[in-house]
């Protein structure tokens with residue numbers, strides 16, 4: 231390689247480096263800190279006697295610019311967890327499973343007695359009043375939210 235060839239090579243390398251840096255700069259600067267919905271005031275209602283099912287309540291707040299879409303719920307403390315909705319049909323209270331729960335930007339989902347709730351099936355060990363159980367919400371985008379639920383006999 232002669233001197234002019236070397237110069238050209240260096241110039242080309244500089245151009246490529248500049249193009250690469252411009253390309254990198256053109257993308258969003260530093261990735262913004264991921265915004266996530268939050269589970270608040272979670273509690274599990276302890277049934278008056280040993281039962282294979284119980285209900286969980288609380289608030290899921292989404293203070294992000296995009297919707298939070300919950301597509302599944304699980305907990306190591308229970309054999310099965312699902313999202314339920316209680317509705318009065320012809321004067322009779324009925325429950326149905328919700329396959330998906332969408333929380334709008336700046337919105338919140340409220341899980342409360344008589345409304346939406348977590349259906350918690352077959353605890354692996356008896357729950358003690360005052361203890362806490364972790365419940366994980368799976369999001370459509372692949373992420374998850376972890377909530378802590380206090381075991382109580384009555385609403386806080």
Ligand SMILES: [Cu+2]
Pocket residue numbers: 314315325347348349
């Ligand atoms: Cu239910």
